[in-house]
Amino acid sequence: MTTAALPAATAATPLKRRRGSGGPTSTSPAVTRRAQTRLGLLLVAPVMIMTVVFFLFPLGNALYYSVVDFNGINPNPEFVGLANFQEMFLDPEVWHALGNNFIWIIVGTAAPLIIGLLVSVLLWTTRTGSPIYRVIFFLPYVLPGVAIGIVWGWIYDPVSGWLNQALTAIGLGDLTRGWLGDPNIALYAVLATAVWASTGFVIVILLSALRNVDIELVDSAKIDGANPAQRLWYVILPQIMPVFLMVLTLTLVGGFSVFDIIFIMTGGGPAGATNTIGTYAYSQAFELSRIGYGTTLALLITVLSVPFAVFLNRLQRRLSLDGTGA
Amino acid sequence: MTSSTLSRPDTARGPRDRQQRNAPTELRRPRPQFGRHLLLLVLALFTLFPVLLVISTTLKTPEDVRVNPFGFFSTISLQNIVDAWTVGRFSDYLLNSILLTVPSTALVIIFSTMAGYTFARLPFRGRTAMFYLVVLGLLVPFFTYMIPLYFQLRSMGLLDTLAGAVLLLTSTGLSFGTFFMRAFFSDLPMELEQAARVDGASELRIFLSVMLPLARSGIGALTVFTFLGNWNNFLIPLLYLPGGDFRPLTSGLYMFTGGRSLDIGPLAAGTLITILPVIVLFIVLQRQVTQGFLSGAVKG
Numbered sequence: 001m002t003t004a005a006l007p008a009a010t011a012a013t014p015l016k017r018r019r020g021s022g023g024p025t026s027t028s029p030a031v032t033r034r035a036q037t038r039l040g041l042l043l044v045a046p047v048m049i050m051t052v053v054f055f056l057f058p059l060g061n062a063l064y065y066s067v068v069d070f071n072g073i074n075p076n077p078e079f080v081g082l083a084n085f086q087e088m089f090l091d092p093e094v095w096h097a098l099g100n101n102f103i104w105i106i107v108g109t110a111a112p113l114i115i116g117l118l119v120s121v122l123l124w125t126t127r128t129g130s131p132i133y134r135v136i137f138f139l140p141y142v143l144p145g146v147a148i149g150i151v152w153g154w155i156y157d158p159v160s161g162w163l164n165q166a167l168t169a170i171g172l173g174d175l176t177r178g179w180l181g182d183p184n185i186a187l188y189a190v191l192a193t194a195v196w197a198s199t200g201f202v203i204v205i206l207l208s209a210l211r212n213v214d215i216e217l218v219d220s221a222k223i224d225g226a227n228p229a230q231r232l233w234y235v236i237l238p239q240i241m242p243v244f245l246m247v248l249t250l251t252l253v254g255g256f257s258v259f260d261i262i263f264i265m266t267g268g269g270p271a272g273a274t275n276t277i278g279t280y281a282y283s284q285a286f287e288l289s290r291i292g293y294g295t296t297l298a299l300l301i302t303v304l305s306v307p308f309a310v311f312l313n314r315l316q317r318r319l320s321l322d323g324t325g326a
Numbered sequence: 327m328t329s330s331t332l333s334r335p336d337t338a339r340g341p342r343d344r345q346q347r348n349a350p351t352e353l354r355r356p357r358p359q360f361g362r363h364l365l366l367l368v369l370a371l372f373t374l375f376p377v378l379l380v381i382s383t384t385l386k387t388p389e390d391v392r393v394n395p396f397g398f399f400s401t402i403s404l405q406n407i408v409d410a411w412t413v414g415r416f417s418d419y420l421l422n423s424i425l426l427t428v429p430s431t432a433l434v435i436i437f438s439t440m441a442g443y444t445f446a447r448l449p450f451r452g453r454t455a456m457f458y459l460v461v462l463g464l465l466v467p468f469f470t471y472m473i474p475l476y477f478q479l480r481s482m483g484l485l486d487t488l489a490g491a492v493l494l495l496t497s498t499g500l501s502f503g504t505f506f507m508r509a510f511f512s513d514l515p516m517e518l519e520q521a522a523r524v525d526g527a528s529e530l531r532i533f534l535s536v537m538l539p540l541a542r543s544g545i546g547a548l549t550v551f552t553f554l555g556n557w558n559n560f561l562i563p564l565l566y567l568p569g570g571d572f573r574p575l576t577s578g579l580y581m582f583t584g585g586r587s588l589d590i591g592p593l594a595a596g597t598l599i600t601i602l603p604v605i606v607l608f609i610v611l612q613r614q615v616t617q618g619f620l621s622g623a624v625k626g
Contacts, residue, residue, distance in 0.1 A: 036450060037451075038529075039448060039533065040444040040449075043448070044440070044445070046436075046440065047441035047500050047504055050496065051459060051460050051500065051501075053497075054493065055466075055471065057478065058472075058475040059466065059470065061477075062471045065474055119369060122362060122366065123366065126359055126363065126366065133366055136370045137369075137370070138608075139373065139374070139377070140373060142554055142605075142608045143377075143604060144558035145560055146576045146579050146580050146600070147380075150583055151380055151597060196372075257468075259561070264560075278469055281469065282469070286565075291477075294473055295473050295474065298467075298469050301467055302465075302466050305467065
């Protein structure tokens with residue numbers, strides 16, 4: 001879930017802005033241009049071959065699988081038209097999973113951003129120790145999702161888990177439960193783990209954006225009588241808005257394609273309570289051998305998430321180009 | 327790294343770094359910040375808690391784990407690590423992780439550098455279209471095409487082979503790598519390149535002898551987080567190495583929990599073996615890691 005989520009927001013940086021600034025312009029001699037074309041084609045060849053074979057080809061196949069009834073074995077699967085899509089819209093589990101996706105996206109984006117903003121401003125305004133805190137807070141972001149899922153699964157364990165034991169120890173024994181086994185709680189328990197894992201990333205990124213904030217403005221707002229919340233909202237936040245939106249895009253798009261941590265902690269259970277489209281697609285395809293249907297479900301995520309990413313990117317880029325920040 | 331650094335923030339009065347000089351003036355005045363430090367300390371402890379839990383459980387004796395799963399270790403024992411290493415096959419998993427991560431990281435770096443340079447500095451017809459095709463990989467989630475990929479690898483004879491998994495780890499890293507290196511090469515100054523061209527250097531020579539040495543820091547940053555991404559990758563080994571002969575740490579750890587036995591001790595030890603290389607790398611290179619993420623993400 002870590003690096004996969006990262007690049008999405010940065011994808012649509014304009015080529016046009018660069019044109020003319022990098023590489024020779026059309027005034028280069030024809031000999032140079034020919035040499036550049038030859039070398040260029042040679043240098044991009046490996047990436048283009050890999051992209052076509054291991055990305056574009058399977059992506060095209062995904063479109064094909066979505067209109068056939070394929071069980072993974074049959075060499076000539078039957079063409080079923082839009083039946084997979086029709087089933088998808090009528091499948092209540094899809095709507096349930098999609099609802100979970102949206103809860104995940106909203107809570108899983110809002111919580112790290114709010115906590116991250118507050119902690120990064122706190123770190124920014126605190127005199128000492130911030131490099132050490134920065135390392136500590138960033139650490140979960142580089143840990144493998146499997147390890148995170150396993151250790152938190154163990155913290156949540158109903159019998160010997162740390163959470164229940166700690167609750168009992170401080171006299172809140174009534175709150176103990178099987179955190180991952182309770183259909184009403186499981187999704188939020190897994191979400192809490194995801195928030196734990198991603199907040200540090202937000203802190204570190206925002207902290208670096210805060211370095212560019214104009215302190216004079218913050219100070220003069222204080223003299224004008226702005227309270228800390230007003231200073232944060234009206235003075236600090238607008239100045240880091242492009243970076244803030246970038247982090248928003250990253251967590252949002254990551255939220256659409258959430259998979260690892262749910263798969264590891266609950267596998268979508270209990271009884272589908274923590275299913276998102278990702279885990280549901282996986283179980284349909286690989287556990288029930290419904291390859292066509294599973295692929296159709298996976299396509300849904302792309303269709304939903306790409307417009308979000310593009311929109312937020314444009315917004316972020318416009319703000320950056322306006323000179324309000326980075 | 328843990329207990330010593332944890333107690334430091336309250337007392338450390340090291341030289342001010344850039345960030346502290348930038349802090350609002352109101353806060354340069356001495357003023358009680360005990361509450362802030364307490365809050366940050368609690369948050370830091372909360373962040374570190376799962377890691378500390380893994381370490382303390384690993385160091386317990388197997389009996390200690392059984393009798394007292396909640397408490398900290400009373401006597402240090404390495405039995406859990408020995409069990410995970412031998413019985414739990416984590417020595418094999420570690421070797422497989424290296425065999426998968428090192429070649430795939432090297433390939434991502436080489437190919438991305440080549441393509442990134444082209445997209446930044448060698449204009450030719452069709453270049454923009456190619457770049458957008460490559461960058462499309464950043465927008466489409468992996469699991470959209472992971473299912474067709476399974477059958478594709480099977481028909482190519484690459485399912486359950488090291489080569490297949492290495493190629494997939496490489497191809498999933500290329501979009502970001504190319505994108506990152508293009509941004510990096512775009513920011514390098516033009517003058518050297520033109521001077522070399524006037525001096526009669528060939529285009530290949532300009533790339534190898536002039537531009538590549540300048541790109542060292544970008545390549546370094548990309549190496550670190552490509553390595554982290556490949557080391558931590560969960561789905562590719564899980565799906566495309568189903569036989570288990572080449573299972574790396576991540577999917578090995580996942581399989582280890584499959585039994586759901588009460589062997590928390592070896593499980594903790596296996597987790598520690600999985601995360602220790604990442605933590606060490608991160609602590610040694612933390613500046614490059616965070617800076618790399620920043621330059622890759624913010625500047626773009």
